[in-house]
Amino acid sequence: MAKIYNFDNNNRSNQLAIKADRALAKLAANGDRRAFRCIVDDNKQRMFTVARSVVDDASLAEDVVQEAFIKAYRALPEFKGQARLSTWLHRITYLTAIDTKRQRTRHLRLATDSVEEDKIIDEGPGARADRTLESSQLQTQIHEALAGLSEFEQIVFTLRHMQNFKLREIAQVLDRSEGTIKNILFRAIRKMRDQLAGTQEALQEMGRC
DSSP states (O other): OGGGGOOOHHHHHHHHHHHHHHHHHHHHHTTOHHHHHHHHHHHHHHHHHHHHHHSSOHHHHHHHHHHHHHHHHHHGGGOOOSSOHHHHHHHHHHHHHHHHHHHHHHHHHHHHHHTTTSOOOOOOHHHHHHHHHTOSHHHHHHHHHHHTSOHHHHHHHIIIIISOOOHHHHHHHHTOOHHHHHHHHHHHHHHHHHHTGGGGGGGTGGGOO
16 A cells, blocks of 8 residues: 555656746746846856866866856757756756867967977966976876876766766766766776776775766
């Protein structure tokens, strides 16, 4: 008899949250500034985390988030509420970050080519701070190991083990199945362990998917 009254509380809560998201998005799309401010305040930090997992500069990640909010505001009338508003915003942020990274890489390549014959080493306070931060041998090894991953593996690994995203959330943001994300994460961890053979004990907690 108990089974008759058993239902998925998590699923029901998610459906209620989606309805609330849909109502909030409709208000914001109709020009309600308070509604849009609520959307911004609730999501900006997690969106920054998504952007930061793709681009390697905090100020650039902030620019990505701002651009993502602009895109989201313009697209609010198209929000259908098939998933959480946060997931929709994370997806926009991810795509914006990828596009920004590609553009930046292209511009840096052009700039590097133009000054290749006249290289000037100018180590300012920022560079010295970075060097101090990376002075730890373990940090350096992890950085090198991460660089050995593919771009997609880096993003998945960073979101899961450095930003504490759930596998389901990563799958939603990257528009992949949860099984695919698990496989990518497993492959990334295996590569990391291969490159960090002498420091595997430092990665024991990372191995818990």
